[in-house]
Amino acid sequence: MAGKIKMMIDSIIEQRAKDNAMLQGVIRTKLMLKGIDPKKYTLQSDDDPAIISKLETLVKDLK
Amino acid sequence: MNIVSAFSSKESVDLVVQDLQEQFKDLDVKMVIYYASSLHAPETISQKMQQAFPAATVFGCSTAGEIASGKMLKNSVTAMAFNARAISEVEVAVVENVQDDSGVEQAFASFEKRFGVPMLDLNPRRFVGIILVDGLCGAEEKLIDKIGDLTDVTFIGGSAGDDLKFAATHVYANGKSYSNAAVLALLKPATEFSFIKTQSFSTLCKKLVVTKADEAKREVIEFDNRPAAEAYADALGIPVEEAAGRFMHNPVGLVIEGEPYVRSPQQIKESSMLFYCGVVEGMELSILESTDIIEDTRKALEEAKAKLGTISGLINFNCILRTLELEQKQATEEYGALFAGFPTTGFSTYGEQYIGHINQTATMLVFK
Numbered sequence: 001m002a003g004k005i006k007m008m009i010d011s012i013i014e015q016r017a018k019d020n021a022m023l024q025g026v027i028r029t030k031l032m033l034k035g036i037d038p039k040k041y042t043l044q045s046d047d048d049p050a051i052i053s054k055l056e057t058l059v060k061d062l063k
Numbered sequence: 064m065n066i067v068s069a070f071s072s073k074e075s076v077d078l079v080v081q082d083l084q085e086q087f088k089d090l091d092v093k094m095v096i097y098y099a100s101s102l103h104a105p106e107t108i109s110q111k112m113q114q115a116f117p118a119a120t121v122f123g124c125s126t127a128g129e130i131a132s133g134k135m136l137k138n139s140v141t142a143m144a145f146n147a148r149a150i151s152e153v154e155v156a157v158v159e160n161v162q163d164d165s166g167v168e169q170a171f172a173s174f175e176k177r178f179g180v181p182m183l184d185l186n187p188r189r190f191v192g193i194i195l196v197d198g199l200c201g202a203e204e205k206l207i208d209k210i211g212d213l214t215d216v217t218f219i220g221g222s223a224g225d226d227l228k229f230a231a232t233h234v235y236a237n238g239k240s241y242s243n244a245a246v247l248a249l250l251k252p253a254t255e256f257s258f259i260k261t262q263s264f265s266t267l268c269k270k271l272v273v274t275k276a277d278e279a280k281r282e283v284i285e286f287d288n289r290p291a292a293e294a295y296a297d298a299l300g301i302p303v304e305e306a307a308g309r310f311m312h313n314p315v316g317l318v319i320e321g322e323p324y325v326r327s328p329q330q331i332k333e334s335s336m337l338f339y340c341g342v343v344e345g346m347e348l349s350i351l352e353s354t355d356i357i358e359d360t361r362k363a364l365e366e367a368k369a370k371l372g373t374i375s376g377l378i379n380f381n382c383i384l385r386t387l388e389l390e391q392k393q394a395t396e397e398y399g400a401l402f403a404g405f406p407t408t409g410f411s412t413y414g415e416q417y418i419g420h421i422n423q424t425a426t427m428l429v430f431k
Contacts, residue, residue, distance in 0.1 A: 016215065023187070023215055025320065026215070026217075026418060028319070029319050029320075029324075029418050029419070030208075030211045030212075030418060030419070032317060032319050033204075033208070033317065033324065033343075033418065033419035034208065034343065035343030035344060035345050035346055037345075037347070057212065058212055061212040061213050
């Protein structure tokens with residue numbers, strides 16, 4: 001499978017920042033400090049379970 | 064004035080507290096933040112500071128040097144007092160075991176109860192958080208990471224110090240002293256505020272990718288699939304034996320939108336490198352080269368002043384490695400003088416927090 005990471009990142013940024021550009025930047029910074037560079041992932045990127053697990057924690061905290 | 068800063072270099076806690084009380088006597092104090100040399104007994108300073116301002120929210124930590132308006136100090140206590148015209152509301156919570164994720168959740172539950180709004184819905188333009196954390200707990204990145212997951216409010220702060228003894232550091236709140244703990248304060252300032260994150264480094268073209276790390280130990284085992292120390296030394300074009308001597312001048316940084324988030328190497332252990340903050344596998348780090356702390360800080364302060372129009376108070380969390388560099392260059396007086404024009408408090412930290420946990424940086428909370 002591929003592309004799940006890119007979709008999760010986009011969804012997190014959309015939910016957390018909505019249209020706020022400043023917040024979008026902050027959330028990208030937070031992701032990079034976790035070792036997840038949003039620019040590195042496309043819909044063709046492999047579904048790395050370690051990265052998906054980190055993102056799932058974030059998604060859980062959104063609820 | 065709604066924000067007043069003060070310091071005292073008196074020898075006993077009683078005299079220090081009396082001195083600070085006298086300097087704040089004209090202010091109807093709502094909140095006091097203070098930073099105390101490890102010279103002062105932790106339980107005593109915390110208890111007596113709270114007793115001195117019984118109606119106020121009082122919190123602080125131990126230091127590796129103090130910062131006041133116009134001065135860098137040693138063996139002193141520096142403090143800042145706010146009235147209700149500066150801080151509308153404040154709530155403090157203590158996370159007593161920083162390794163436990165649920166501590167942040169409990170602290171945030173107390174904030175939500177006080178302010179009546181979920182932390183995720185708080186407006187980051189109207190609220191700000193301060194974090195003071197045990198500087199020897201080694202868990203700051205996990206803590207700030209969790210905070211960042213749960214809220215969009217910016218938490219800024221520093222890791223407590225102990226005057227370079229590296230024995231025990233303390234955070235203070237509710238008249239008590241805590242270790243392996245963090246004090247989180249959620250503030251609703253009555254005035255506009257902004258942040259400064261300044262580090263004096265330029266980015267060299269050389270990059271290192273973390274390919275093997277023990278994240279819990281802040282240890283990089285391999286850069287670019289090679290022993291970390293060897294790869295770092297090669298990137299600088301020096302023998303491995305000389306690498307440790309370059310750490311202060313050439314740390315590494317995660318560069319985001321042109322802005323470095325500095326990770327400072329601490330020591331070489333066999334062929335690995337230990338850092339003062341977390342490094343994660345997959346991170347691409349740039350080699351940095353030090354520039355001029357005085358000029359870079361001056362510029363950052365000028366930009367903040369231009370943005371806000373005026374500065375009514377500033378809290379400076381200044382990395383101890385910056386302080387040591389300033390001392391080496393006999394530039395502490397010049398650095399202190401940069402903060403002469405407005406109420407300032409702060410301390411030399413064992414780590415700085417702003418969005419993440421960082422090193423060799425000054426993070427500052429600035430009030431209009």
